[in-house]
Structures are given as structure tokens and as C-alpha cells.
Amino acid sequence: MIHFHYHDVIIVxxxxxxxxxxxxxxxxADVAVISKVFPTRSHSTxxxxxxxxxxxxxxxxxxxxxxxxxFDTVKGSDYLADQNIVEYFAKEAPKAIIEMEHWGTxxxxxxxxxxxxxxxxxxxxxxxxxxxxxxxxxxxxxxxxQSIRLGVKYYPEFFxxxxxxxxxxxxxxxxxxVAYDIRTTELHIFQSKAVMLATGGGGRIYKITSNAHEYTGxxxxxxxxxxxxxxxxxxPQFHPTGLYPLGILITEGVRGEGGYLINxxxxxxxxxxxxDFKDLAPRDVVSRAIYTEIMEGRGVGxxxxxxxxxxxxxxxxxxxxxLPEIWKFAKTYTGVDCxxxxxxxxxxxxxxxxxxxxxxxxxxxxxxVGPDGEVSKVxxxxxxxxxxxxxxxxxxxxxxxxxxxDTIVFGRRVGKHMVEILDTIKIKDLxxxxxxxxxxxxxxxxxxxxxxxxxxLREELQETMWENVSVFRTExxxxxxxxxxxxxxxxxxxxxxxxxxxxxxMELKEAxxxxxxxxxxxxxxxxALFRKESRGAHSRVDYPNRDDEHFLKHTLAxxxxxxxxxxxxxxxxxxxxxxxxxxx
Numbered sequence: 001m002i003h004f005h006y007h008d009v010i011i012v013x014x015x016x017x018x019x020x021x022x023x024x025x026x027x028x029a030d031v032a033v034i035s036k037v038f039p040t041r042s043h044s045t046x047x048x049x050x051x052x053x054x055x056x057x058x059x060x061x062x063x064x065x066x067x068x069x070x071f072d073t074v075k076g077s078d079y080l081a082d083q084n085i086v087e088y089f090a091k092e093a094p095k096a097i098i099e100m101e102h103w104g105t106x107x108x109x110x111x112x113x114x115x116x117x118x119x120x121x122x123x124x125x126x127x128x129x130x131x132x133x134x135x136x137x138x139x140x141x142x143x144x145x146q147s148i149r150l151g152v153k154y155y156p157e158f159f160x161x162x163x164x165x166x167x168x169x170x171x172x173x174x175x176x177x178v179a180y181d182i183r184t185t186e187l188h189i190f191q192s193k194a195v196m197l198a199t200g201g202g203g204r205i206y207k208i209t210s211n212a213h214e215y216t217g218x219x220x221x222x223x224x225x226x227x228x229x230x231x232x233x234x235x236p237q238f239h240p241t242g243l244y245p246l247g248i249l250i251t252e253g254v255r256g257e258g259g260y261l262i263n264x265x266x267x268x269x270x271x272x273x274x275x276d277f278k279d280l281a282p283r284d285v286v287s288r289a290i291y292t293e294i295m296e297g298r299g300v301g302x303x304x305x306x307x308x309x310x311x312x313x314x315x316x317x318x319x320x321x322x323l324p325e326i327w328k329f330a331k332t333y334t335g336v337d338c339x340x341x342x343x344x345x346x347x348x349x350x351x352x353x354x355x356x357x358x359x360x361x362x363x364x365x366x367x368x369v370g371p372d373g374e375v376s377k378v379x380x381x382x383x384x385x386x387x388x389x390x391x392x393x394x395x396x397x398x399x400x401x402x403x404x405x406d407t408i409v410f411g412r413r414v415g416k417h418m419v420e421i422l423d424t425i426k427i428k429d430l431x432x433x434x435x436x437x438x439x440x441x442x443x444x445x446x447x448x449x450x451x452x453x454x455x456x457l458r459e460e461l462q463e464t465m466w467e468n469v470s471v472f473r474t475e476x477x478x479x480x481x482x483x484x485x486x487x488x489x490x491x492x493x494x495x496x497x498x499x500x501x502x503x504x505x506m507e508l509k510e511a512x513x514x515x516x517x518x519x520x521x522x523x524x525x526x527x528a529l530f531r532k533e534s535r536g537a538h539s540r541v542d543y544p545n546r547d548d549e550h551f552l553k554h555t556l557a558x559x560x561x562x563x564x565x566x567x568x569x570x571x572x573x574x575x576x577x578x579x580x581x582x583x584x
Contacts, residue, residue, distance in 0.1 A: 001186055001187075002186070002187045002188070002189060002435050002439070003186060003187070003188045003189070004188075004189045004191070005032070005188060005189065005190045005191070006190075006191045006192070006427075007030045007031060007032040007153065007190065007191075007192050008025075008029040008030040008031060008192060008193050008194070008422055009022075009025050009029055009030070009031040009032070009192055009193065009194050009195075009196070009418055009422070010031075010032055010034065010176060010177055010190050010192040010194070010195045010196070011031065011032070011033045011034070011195075011196045011198055012033075012034050012035075012160045012177060012195065012196065012197050012198060012199055012218075012219065013033070013034075013035060013042070013196075013197065013198035013199045013200060013219070013386070013388065014033050014034075014035035014037075014039035014042045014144075014154065014156075014198075015042040015043060015044035015140065015198060015200055015386055015407065016042075016044040016047075016136070016139055016140055016143065016386060016404065016407035016408060016411065017198040017385035017386025017387075017388075017389075017406075017407040017408075017410065017411040017414075018033055018035075018042075018196065018198030018385065018386065018411065019033065019039065019042075019140065019143040019144060019147055019152075019411070020143055020407060020408050020411030020412055020415065021196055021198065021383075021385060021411040021412070021414045021415035021418070022147050022152045022415070023143060023146050023147050023150060023152070023415070024411070024412050024414075024415025024416055024418075024419065025415045025418055025419055026147065026150035026151060026152050027150060028419055028422075029418075029419065029422055030153075031152055031153070032152070032153040032154070032155060032190070032192075033147070033152060033153070033154050033155070034154075034155045034158045034160055034177070034179055034190065035154065035155070035156050035157070035158065036157065036158070036159055036182070036214050036218075036509075037156065037157065037214055038156045038157070039140075039144055039154055039156060040140060040141060040144055042140060042200075043200055043201075043211065043212045043214065043215055044136045044139070044140045044386075044404075044407065045136050045137040045140050045141075046136060046137075046210070046212060046249065047135055047136025047137075047139075047403070047404050048133045048134065048135060048136065048249060048251035048253060048325060048326075049118075049120060049128065049130060049133065049135060049251035049252050049253035049256065049400060049401055050117075050118060050120065050128035050129055050130030050131075050135045050253060050401045050404070051093075051096075051097060051128065051129050051130070051135060051139070051401055051404035051405040051408070052069065052093060052120065052123065052127050052128055052129075052399070052400075052401040052402050052404075052405050053069075053093035053094045053096065053097040053127060053129055053405055054066050054068075054069050054090070054093065054094050054125075054127055055094055055097065055098075055114075055115060055117060055127065055129060057110060057114045057115055057116070057117050057129075058110070058116070058117040058118075058126040059126070060126055061119070061124065061125050061126050062124075062125060063125075064125035064126075064127050066087075066090040066091050066093075066094075067090070067576075068124060068125060069090040069093070069123075069125075069127060070083070070086050070087050070089075070090040070576070070577075071576075071577060072122055072123050072124055072125075072399060073086045073089070073090065073393070073394075073399055073402060074086055074395075074576075074577045075122075075577070075582055076122040076282045076395075076397055076398070076399040077392075077393075077394055077395025077396055077397055077398075077399075077536065078284075078395060078396040078397055078535045078536035078546065078582060079395065079396075079548075079552065079572075079574075079577070079579035079580075080232070080235075080392065080395030080396040080535060080536065080552070080554070080572055081392055081393055081394060081395035081572075082360060082391065082392045082393075082395075082572060082573040083573055083574055083575040083576055083577060084360055084573045084575055085360055085391045085392060085393050085573070086393060087575065087576070088409075089393055089402075089405070089406065089409055089410075092409045092412075092413075093405045093409060096405060096408040096409050096412065097115070097129050097405070097408075099408075100139060100142060100143075100408065101115060103142050103143070103145075103146055104142050104145070105131065105138050105139055105142040106131055106138055107129055107130065107131050107138070108130055108131055108132055108322070115129045116129070116130060117129055117130070118130055118253055118256040118257060118322075119255075119256040119257075119280060120252050120253070120256050120280065120399070120400045120401045121252050121255065121256075121277070121279075121280045121281055121282050121283060121286065121399065121400050122277070122280070122281065122282035122283075122399040122400070122584070123280075123399060123400075123401070127401075128253070128256065128400075128401045130253065132321070132322060132323070132324060132325070133251050133253055133322065133323045133324065133325045133326055134325055135404060136404060139404060139408070155179070155188075157181070157182045157183055158179045158180070158181055158182065158188065159179060159180055159182055159218075159509055159512060160177050160178070160179040160199075160218065160222070161177075161178050161179060161180060161222075161438045161441075161512060162177065162178045162222055162225075162437070162438055163176075163177055163178075163195070163222050163223075163226060163382070164176045164177060164178060164189075164191075164430060164431075164434060165226060165379065165382075166428070168380070171367075171377060171378075171379075171380055172228075172367050172377070172378075172379040172380065172382075173379070173380045173381060174192075174194070174195045174379055174380070174381050174382035175191060175192075175428065175430055176189065176190045176191040176192050176195065176430070177190050177192075177195060178190075178434065178435050178438045180438070180442065182504060182505075182506075182509055183503065183504055184502060184503065185442065185502040185503075185505060185508065186502075187435050187438060187439055187442075189430065189434055189435050191427070191430055193381060193421075193422050193425040193427065194381040194382075194383065194418045194421070194422065194425070195381065195382050195383070196382075196383040196384065196385060196414055196418070197219040197222070197223070197356060197365075197382070197383070197384045197385075197388050197389075198219075198384070198385045198386045198388055198411070199217070199218045199219030199220075199388045200214075200215055200217075200219075200386060200387050200388055201215055201217065201351060201352040201355075201387040201388070202215060202216060202217025202220055202352055202516075202517065202520055203215050203236070203349045203350065203351075203352075204216050204217075204458075204462070204513075204517065205217070205461055205462060205465050205517050205520070205521045205524075206236075206349035206462055206465045206466050206470075207462040207463055207465070207466035208242065208245075208246075208247040208346075208348050208349060208466060209242075209247050209348055209349040209350070210239060210242055210247055210248060210249035210348045210349070210350045211349070211350070216513035216514075216516055216517050217352075217516050217517060217520045218513065218516050219355075219356060219384065219388040220233075220352075220355065220356065220388070220516065220519070220520035220523070221515060221516025221517070221519045221520055222516070223356050223365065224519045224520055224522075224523055224557075224559045225519060225559065227558060227559060228356075228365065228366075228367055228379065228558070229357055229366065229367075229368070229369075229556035229557060229558050229568070230354065230355065230356065230357070230390075230520060230523045230527075230556070230557050231354050231355065231356070231357035231366070231390040231392065231554050231555065231556050231557075231570065232353060232354030232355075232390055232392060232395075232396070232527070232554050232555055233352070233354040233355075233520065233523045233524040233527045233528075233555070233557060234354065234524060234527035234528035234530075234531050234538045234555060235352075235353035235354050235394075235395075235396050235397070235536060235537045235538055236349055236350075236351070236352055236353070236354075236469075236524065236537065237283055237284070237349075237350050237351040237352070237353055237397065237398055237537050238283070238284075238287045238347040238348065238349055238350060238470070238471050238537065239252075239283055239287070239347065239348050239349075239350035239351070240261075240283055240286035240287040240289075240290055240345070240347050241254065241255075241261075241309055241343075241345040241347075241348075242345060242346055242347060242348025242350075243329060243330065243333055243334060243343065243344070243345060243348075244301075244305075244306040244334070244344035244345055244346045245306070245344075245346070246333055247346075247348035247349070248329055248333060248348075249348065249350065250309060250326055250329070250330075250343060250345055251323075251326060252280075252283075252400040252401070253322070253323065253326075254309060254311050254323060254326055254343075255279045255280055255309075256280065257311070257314060257318065257322055257323065258311070258313070258314045259279070259309055259310060259311035259314070260278070260279045260309075260310055261279055261286070261290070261307055261308065261309055261310075261345075262307065262308050262309075262310055262342065263293045263298040263299070263300065263307055263308075264298050264299060264300045264304065264307075265298060267298075269289065269293050269298070269307075270286065270289055272289075273285060273286075273288075273289040273292075274286075274289075274584035275584075276583070276584055277584040281584040282397055282399060282584065283350075283397065283398070283399075283400060283537075284396075284397040284536050284537045284539070285584055287347040287471050287537075288471060288472070288539060290307050290345075290346065290347055291347065291471050291472065293307060294306070294307070294346075300344065301344070305346065306344050306345060306346040307344075307345060307346070308342035308343065308344060308345070309342055309343040309344075309345045310342040310343075311323070311326075311338050311342070311343070312338060312339055312340055312341060312342070315339075316339040319338060319339050320339075323338075326338065326343075327339065330343045347470075347471055349466075349470075351387065351398055351403065352387055353390070353392075353394040353395065353396065353397065353398050353536070353537065354390050354524075354527075354555075355384070355387065355388050355389050355390040356384040356388055356389050356390060357389075357390050357392075357554070357556065357570070358383070358384050358385075358389050358390065358391055359375060359378050360391070360573070362378070362383075362417050363383045363384070363385065363389075363391075363410065363413055363414040363417055364378040364379060364380065364381070364382060364383055364417075365378060365379045365382045365383065365384055366378055366379075366556075366570075367379050368568075369556060369568055369569075369570045372571075373553065373569055373570050373571035374570075374571060375570070381418075381421065381425065383414045383417070383418065385407065385410050385411050385414045386406070386407045386410070386411065387403065387407075389410070390554075391406075391410060392554060392572075393406055393410075394406075395536060395572075396535045396536025396537060396538060397536035397537050441512075442508065442512075445495060445496065445497055445508060445511050445512075446497065446500055446505075446508065448494070448495075448496035448497075449496065450496060451494035451495060451496040452491045452492065452494050452495045452496065453495075453496070453498075454495060454497065454507060454510050454511045454514055455510075457488055457491060457492060457495065457514060457518075458510070458514055458517070460484070460488060461484075461485070461488055461514075461517060461518065461521060464480075464481050464484045464485070465481065465521060468480055468481035468484075469481050469524065469525055469528060471539060472539050472541050473528060473538070473539060473540050473541065474540065474541050474542050475529065475540075475542055478525055478528050478529045479529065481525045482522070482525045482526060482529065482564075485518060485521050485522050485525060486522075488518055489518050489522070492514065492515060492518055495511050495514070497511055519559065522559070522565060523557040523559070523565055526557050526564060526565040526567065527555045527557045527565075527567065528540075530555060530567045531551055531555060532547070532550075532551070533545065533546055533547035533550070533551045534546060535551065548579050552572055552579060553569035553570060553571065553572060554569065554570035554571070554572060555567060555568075555569065555570075556568040556569065556570055
């Protein structure tokens with residue numbers, strides 16, 4: 001049975017970006033949020049360290065300005081960020097944080113009652129507002145409460161399988177989405193005037209990641225399968241301090257509060273790689289430094305495959321006040337009491353700088369670019385936000401704490417634009433066969449009694465990505481990874497599940513997620529092969545230098561059935577800061 005629903009606005013994803021947009025729309029229109037999990041279990045709750053904004057509450061490193069925040073972000077991005085977007089972000093960030101405070105976010109406080117701010121990597125000033133080391137949790141719960149107050153409708157434990165797209169005078173137009181209820185496996189058609197994809201990132205394609213199990217790039221997969229582009233996918237961010245060997249995030253806030261990295265010799269090795277910023281250099285710099293220490297034999301432990309993060313010197317009271325979750329993680333998962341001994345850490349796949357490209361004025365999804373590198377077409381009334389989107393705020397390397405502010409600033413902006421256009425839109429009938437393709441896909445997977453197991457294919461993908469498309473890359477390894485992904489895509493056509501039930505069939509959900517993972521992994525590796533330079537998080541051993549002449553461009557990857565992905569380039573917007581060498 002197929003169920004039909006109508007809402008003015010559909011938002012896919014209940015994290016910070018999606019919920020902030022919903023709060024903006026709810027006072028004037030009927031808005032619904034569809035989520036794979038209960039809303040407050042969205043992965044935004046795992047964000048720890050804080051949200052960057054110029055508040056000037058802590059002046060220990062000098063007076064801050066939006067222009068300085070903009071410069072730090074552009075420099076951190078290795079000059080690939082669009083500077084018009086970064087300027088808007090830096091100016092809007094303080095308003096976003098103050099608005100969240102007024103809505104009730106329990107930020108940590110300074111002795112005089114103002115919001116506490118801490119240091120973070122790549123930021124020249126002390127500008128990170130935080131709620132201890134549970135900032136994402138605090139922000140999301142605040143927004144969820146506001147959304148409930150405003151009457152936002154939630155569809156929890158629904159999996160969105162596809163977009164409903166139409167053509168109108170030569171342009172793509174979104175009409176809604178197709179989803180299934182994880183509890184019953186029944187299909188639901190959601191028709192709307194506008195759709196926002198706030199589906200988060202996709203770190204689960206890697207063996208070691210800080211990302212939740214739900215972070216399978218479903219928005220990326222939907223967009224790519226439709227022949228629409230994914231932008232700058234070659235820039236996944238490896239956070240330098242994942243808890244060894246699991247990859248659970250150890251916030252940059254540890255180093256912001258005075259922690260530092262040491263190798264097997266007890267050396268503070270970051271002084272060699274970033275003499276000015278040291279342990280608070282940007283994440284790409286620190287991750288490469290850790291890998292270099294390991295490769296040169298200065299790693300820690302029997303396998304010499306990790307390093308140590310020392311924080312005990314700041315004192316037990318400070319740790320328990322400012323970093324209580326980190327103390328608990330280290331104690332629970334490794335038995336380490338970080339008030340007495342250092343934490344074992346290694347880089348972990350953390351964040352997608354790339355994603356679904358959006359128009360710089362509206363937030364609508366980009367459908368194509370012309371030969372001049374400028375946007376030539378968008379998908380009308382289809383938006384993206386949060387980690388799923390590529391505005392491009394983060395360019396080739398995101399500065400820590402910019403992402404939480406990003407979700408609120410651009411979630412609000414998307415919400416405002418949707419409100420502006422809703423009254424101009426007329427609803428059209430959906431195609432008669434809507435949902436049939438997805439219904440047949442589910443039936444096919446459930447009907448097979450043998451073939452390829454989901455867990456086996458996923459494990460091979462994760463191993464391939466970790467071994468070949470990690471912090472350091474070469475053409476040989478990237479070709480090997482792309483060939484393996486093509487093989488896995490063919491084998492996926494014969495995927496089956498042992499669980500044949502229609503009630504909370506999680507194996508079926510994982511099978512559908514795997515299709516998305518294989519798709520955006522292809523886009524990521526193809527984009528990495530195309531970019532023959534090293535920039536930010538994309539470090540090519542065979543092309544160690546940055547090449548602004550040929551690659552100071554965004555990469556757009558388009559899926560082509562039976563062929564290699566088509567790669568196009570989109571112009572980078574440069575306004576105030578001409579590219580220069582990054583030094584830390």
C-alpha cells in the first residue's frame with residue numbers, strides 16, 4: 001500500500017540545518033521533517049567542541065572582527081572557499097549564536113555571565129562558543145523544542161529513497177520525495193512546494209570514522225543517481241584526534257583548552273610542522289603531521305600506529321568542567337583516565353567539505369554549469385543545507401567549529417527563501433506511476449534468497465576507501481579504488497537480505513544505504529583522480545604542490561551510466577583575499 005501526504009515544505013533530515021530551517025518556515029507554512037532516526041538522535045548531537053562566531057567575550061588573543069574570521073576561514077580552506085559565502089557567514093554568525101542563546105541554549109559561561117569562548121585550530125582569535133563539550137546536543141535540543149512549540153510535523157524512522165523531479169520550461173523542478181516507513185516497509189509519497197535536503201555527511205564509506213552508523217550520504221546518493229552533480233567530493237576531512245582504535249571523536253576543544261600531541265619520544269611534534277599555531281593548526285595540517293610521525297617510526301604502541309594527546313596537565317577540575325564527555329569516552333572505550341595519562345589518538349574520517357552544490361543567493365541545488373564555469377541551471381525549489389550541502393563555505397579544508405554555525409546560518413537562510421517563494425507556487429498532479437520504481441526495488445531485494453551480502457560489500461568498500469583514499473593519495477591507489485567501486489556496484493545488483501520481515505527490517509535499510517554509499521564513493525574517487533594537485537585535505541603524493549593555474553576551481557562530478565563520471569569545473573568566487581601560500 002502506498003500512502004500520500006501533502007505539506008508546503010518537506011525537509012529531509014532532522015539535524016541542526018534541517019531543524020533550523022523548519023523553525024524558520026513553521027510560523028507561516030505547513031512544514032514536515034522526515035528523519036531516519038528520532039530527531040534528537042540526529043548526528044548533530046555528536047558535535048562536541050563549539051560554534052565559531054565573533055562575540056569578543058574572551059580577548060586573551062586580541063580583539064576579533066568578522067573580517068578576521070572571514071580571513072581565517074578562507075585561508076583554512078586553502079583558498080577554495082567562495083569568499084562571498086564566507087563573508088555572509090562571518091557577518092551572520094554572531095546573530096545566529098545570540099539567537100540560539102535567546103531560545104534557551106545552555107552555553108557554558110564566563111564568570112561575568114557571558115558566553116564562554118575557547119580556542120580552536122586555524123582560528124587566530126578565541127571565538128568558539130560552547131556548551132562544555134556537548135555543544136551539538138545543546139543546540140539541537142534547543143531547536144527541537146522550538147520546532148515542537150511551532151507545530152512542526154515529524155516523520156521519524158522514515159527512509160527517503162528518491163526525489164520526485166519534473167521538468168518545467170527546460171528546468172528541473174522538485175515535486176516531493178518518496179520514502180518508506182522503516183517500521184512497516186510501506187511506501188509514502190510526500191508532495192510539497194519545496195524540499196530541503198539536510199541529510200548530513202557520509203563518513204561510513206570509510207573503515208574508521210567519527211560518524212554515526214546513519215551517516216551514509218543518502219542525499220548525495222539521491223542527487224548523483226538523478227544525474228545531478230556533487231561538488232568537491234575529493235575533500236573528506238580527517239579529524240586528527242579520533243580515539244584509537246575506534247575513531248570516536250576527541251574534540252579539538254581538548255587542544256583548545258591546552259592539550260597537545262606527543263609521539264613515542266614524548267616530543268611535541270607539531271612544533272615541527274606548524275611552528276606558530278602548533279597543535280592548533282588546521283585539521284589537514286595536523287592529520288598529515290600525525291601520519292608522517294607514524295610513517296617515520298615515531299608512532300606509539302606495539303604497532304606504532306597512533307600518537308598521544310596529553311591533557312592531564314590542565315588539572316582534573318578543569319577537565320571535568322570543560323571536557324566531561326571526553327573524559328567519559330576515553331575511560332569507557334580505552335580505560336584511560338585522561339586526568340592522569342594521555343589519550344591514544346589517530347586521524348578519523350570526520351566531515352565532507354564537498355556535497356550537493358547550491359546557488360550562492362538562494363540555496364537551491366545546482367543542476368549544471370556552463371563552459372564559463374558559472375551556474376547555468378538549478379533545480380527549482382530544491383534546497384540543501386548543513387553537511388549535505390556545498391555552499392562552498394569550507395573549500396578544501398573546514399576550520400573546526402565553523403560547521404555548527406554553518407548549519408544555523410544557512411538553515412535559517414534556506415528557510416527564509418522558501419517562505420518567500422511559497423505563495424508563488426501552484427501544485428501540480430504527480431505522475432501516475434510515482435513510487436512504483438521504489439516499490440519494485442524493495443520487492444527485488446526482499447525476494448532474492450541468495451547473492452551478495454550487504455555487510456560483505458560494505459566492508460570491502462570501507463577497506464578500499466581507507467587503504468587507498470585516505471590522508472595521502474596517489475594515482476595508482478585512486479585507480480585501484482575506482483576499479484574496486486565499479487566491481488562492487490556490479491555485485492550490488494545481486495544484493496540480498498536474510499531478513500524477509502517487513503517490520504523494522506534494518507538489513508533492508510542497510511541495503512538501500514549501501515547503494516547511496518557506492519554512488520558517492522565513485523564521485524569522490526573520480527574527483528580525487530581529476531584533481532592533480534595537493535590542496536587542503538586532498539594530498540596527492542604524486543602532485544605535492546598546489547596548482548592554482550589549473551585547479552583553483554570547484555570540481556563537479558556527474559554520474560554517467562556505463563561510463564566514468566563526467567567532471568566539470570565551477571569558478572571559485574574571490575573577493576577580498578587573493579590566494580597565497582598557507583603558513584601556520
